[in-house]
Amino acid sequence: METGMTVAYELIRSKRRTLAIVIDSEGKCSVRAPLQALLSDIEGFVQEKTAWILQKQQYAAVQKKRQFLVVDGIQLPVLDKRYTLRLAEVKEVQENGAVLLCPQRDSQQALEKWLRGQALLVLQERTAFFAEQMGVTYKNVKLSSAAKRWGSCSTKGNLNFSWRLLFYPSAVLDYVVVHELSHIGNMNHSCRFWRRVASILPDYQVRQRYLHEHSYILQWLR
Structure with a gap:
C-alpha cells in the first residue's frame, strides 16, 4: 500500500x-x-x-x-489508594496518610523495596483467602520482576506474582491470584479452567480486560 x-x-x-x-x-x-x-x-x-x-x-x-518516574509530587496508585510521593530527608519510605515520604537518595530503590514488602503481604493474604474458598493447596508465594507476566504457577504448586500487581486495583490483583490458583491440578486454559475461574469471579473477563489494557504497568520502575 x-x-x-x-x-x-x-x-x-x-x-x-x-x-x-x-x-x-x-x-x-x-x-x-x-x-x-x-x-x-x-x-x-x-x-x-x-x-x-x-x-x-x-x-x-x-x-x-506512561512510564513511571520517581519525582517529587507524582501520583502513585497502590491498589485502591492513591498516594502523593514526596522526596524528603528520610532513611526509608514512610506512609503518612495519603502521602509517601521517600528518601531523596536512591529514591527508586527505596520505593521499590517498600512496594515489594507491601506486595508480598497482600499477595500472601489474598492467595490464602482464595485458596481456602477454592479448596486447593499451594506451596509458596514469591515475587517476580517479570516484564511480560503477571503471575505463574508451577506443577508443584509454587506461585509467582509480579510485585507490580500492587499498581493495579485490588479487584484486578484478585483476578490474577484466582487465575494462578485455578492452574493447580489444571495446567492449561481449557473450558474447565475458565469455569473454575468464573465460579469464584463471575466478572473475571472485566478484570482480565483491565489487566491487558494496562499491561504497560509491568514496565514501571524498571
Missing part, C-alpha cells in the same frame, strides 16, 4: 533468508535483510509496511509517556 510517507530505519544485513522489520521499545526501526538483498527491494518492502511501522512507533511513544 502506498502511503506517500517515508520512515527512517537502520539496515542490518546478515545470513538470513527473508526481510524483517523490528520496532524496539523506543520506536527505533531496524530492517533485517539477507546479505545479497537489493536495496530497491528493501526500500519497497519498507514502503509497503510504512503504515504498520508508524502505528508501532506511535504505540511505543504512548507507552514511553
Whole structure:
C-alpha cells in the first residue's frame, strides 16, 4: 500500500533468508535483510509496511509517556489508594496518610523495596483467602520482576506474582491470584479452567480486560 510517507530505519544485513522489520521499545526501526538483498527491494518492502511501522512507533511513544518516574509530587496508585510521593530527608519510605515520604537518595530503590514488602503481604493474604474458598493447596508465594507476566504457577504448586500487581486495583490483583490458583491440578486454559475461574469471579473477563489494557504497568520502575 502506498502511503506517500517515508520512515527512517537502520539496515542490518546478515545470513538470513527473508526481510524483517523490528520496532524496539523506543520506536527505533531496524530492517533485517539477507546479505545479497537489493536495496530497491528493501526500500519497497519498507514502503509497503510504512503504515504498520508508524502505528508501532506511535504505540511505543504512548507507552514511553506512561512510564513511571520517581519525582517529587507524582501520583502513585497502590491498589485502591492513591498516594502523593514526596522526596524528603528520610532513611526509608514512610506512609503518612495519603502521602509517601521517600528518601531523596536512591529514591527508586527505596520505593521499590517498600512496594515489594507491601506486595508480598497482600499477595500472601489474598492467595490464602482464595485458596481456602477454592479448596486447593499451594506451596509458596514469591515475587517476580517479570516484564511480560503477571503471575505463574508451577506443577508443584509454587506461585509467582509480579510485585507490580500492587499498581493495579485490588479487584484486578484478585483476578490474577484466582487465575494462578485455578492452574493447580489444571495446567492449561481449557473450558474447565475458565469455569473454575468464573465460579469464584463471575466478572473475571472485566478484570482480565483491565489487566491487558494496562499491561504497560509491568514496565514501571524498571
